Amino acid sequence: MKLAYWMYAGPAHIGTLRVATSFKNVHAIMHAPIGDDYFNVMRSMLSREKDFTPVTTSVVDRHVLARGSQEKVVDNIVRKDAEEHPDLIVLTPTCTSSILQEDLENFVQRAQIESKGDVLLADVNHYRVNELQAADRTLHQIIQFYIEKARKKGDIATTKTEKPSVNIIGISTLGFHNNHDCTELKRLMADLGIEVNEIIPEGASVHNLKNLPKAWFNLVPYRELGMMAAEYLEQEFGMPYIDITPMGVVETARCIRKIQQVINAQGGAVDYDAYIENQTINISQAAWFSRSIDCQNLTGKKAVVYGDSTHAAAITKILSREMGIHVVWAGTFCKYDEEWFREQVSGYCDEVIITDDHGVVGDAVARVEPSAIFGTQMERHVGKRLDIPCGVISSPIHVQNFPIGYKPFLGYEGTNQLVDLIYNSFTLGMEDHLLEIFGGHDTKEVITRGMSADSDMNWSKDGTAELNKIPGFVRGKVKRNTEKFARDRGIEVITAEVLYAAKEAVGA
DSSP: OOOOOSEEEEEEEEHHHHHHHHHHEEEEEEOOOOEEEEEEEEHHHSSSOOOOOOOEEEEHHHHHHHHHHHHHHHHHHHHHHHHOOOOOEEEOOOHHHTOOOOOOHHHHHHHHHOOSSSSOOOOOTTOBBBHHHHHHHHHHHHHHHHHHHHHHHHHOOOOOSOOOOEEEHHHHHHTTTTTHHHHHHHHHHTTTTOOOEEEEEETGGGGGGGGGSSEEEEEOTTTTTHHHHHHHHHHOOOOOOOOOOOHHHHHHHHHHHHHHHHHHTTTTTOOOOHHHHHHIIIIHHHHHHSSHHHHHHHTOOEEEEEHHHHHHHHHHIIIIIOOEEEEEEEEEOGGGHHHHHHHHTTOOOSSSOOOOOHHHHHHHHEEEEEEEEOOOHHHHHHHHTTTOEEEEOOSSSOOGGSSSSOOOHHHHHHHHHHHHHHHHSSOTTTHHHHHHHHTOOOOOOOOOOSSSGGGEEEEEEHHHHHTTTTTHHHHHHHHHHHHHHHHHOOOOOEEEHHHHHHHHOOOO
16 A cells, blocks of 8 residues: 555545535435545535535444444434435445445445435445546436436436437536536537536436436536446437537537537437537637747647546647647546547657656656646646646646636637636746846745655755856756766766756756
8 A cells, every 4th residue: 555645536435425415405424434524624615615515424433343333324314314304315435434344235225214315325446446436436326326216106208308408417516617617518508509408416406317318418528427327328218428528629619510410310400510610710719829929939849738537638639739739748647547548649649648646747747848737736736846837727626726717628718718728837938037137036946856856966055056047947957957967977966067067968
């Protein structure tokens, strides 16, 4: 087991809680010791929602360890049912409480006898899946539960809506820019004359899940959440689903054309070509900007991309295909989705990195010395240490990813936001250089530690002083090249003379 201070995807119970609490009037009970109960704090600090249903913790303590927890868990479920009258209570253990190997399914069956609402145990292997996989599995489980329940009652909707309609699957609480993306998707569907049948799980009622088959198709904007549900609905009802993320001009157009194909295959008669052309020319500024002198100044600049599968793949294609930026490597922490990711970014980057080890990612960034990084909050910190700008394009979420202003990543307005993010992420002008030339207040100290322990080098006073004279926008590269020069020659202390020699030898 490896101890880490940073995880790109949280533990499985966080994914289950995200889905459960996204639904309206669904309560989650977490069977866990104190220490695992940070979800409420995390959500209240980050998501900036006016109100939300808090998660209840059925605490595993020394009394539980001595006597077992069946009575306590059952009592907590029955009490919550009586107090709050929820439509559904979802019980989930955590990695810690799973060690007890208790029969939680039996606890749920006992509690269901005394509860008026439904009670469900999250069917997730907490040792084998992470937050994203657990969220996908929990959403599928809840949908399947209510579809089968409606079938038994003969209450399931099978007749399609009169007008083309869609279920948008995968919008959830604590999702990266999910609220603004959802607004943009609803606007896009309205422009296309498509009714939104259901949006799940965020803000949805479990009682409406029986109406999912009424839609003409399902749209899954993020691979991380909703794919299992879409595949289930396709298998059970023959509902087609579209998993093309409408991010960037090209992919947004491709998604709309796929929607057109799906609708017309079911008897519709729509043609969205004029809409795509108008949006591309008049609404999205990305197409114009890509031909401007500003964007041409970025042509050939080196960048690296890292994040979840959906965002990392989309940004890689936008950088390479739409903005002419050289993506040295692209990577994802969704190791379970490696095959899809490699297929998506093939031809758009030089190298693919599949890892969830932030140390490996940091070293890979330092190795190629890009002009900009597009990654997560961790890569933003890496960029600060290496003096490389970073645009945040993926979860894990941070309070900055819940902006008060409107900042979608999807659709045509999303393309404008992405162009700004990409362009502004590169070091613009020569600010550091000008500050130094004109006696500015650039007093930042030289970073003498690399991304790995083996890059530590000692700098003499005169060596440090000489390095500080080098313009800030190239100082990091000079430092790393000089340290490599010294290390290769067994030099332990870098003096001004060593710095001069390195510059002559390697052009640092």
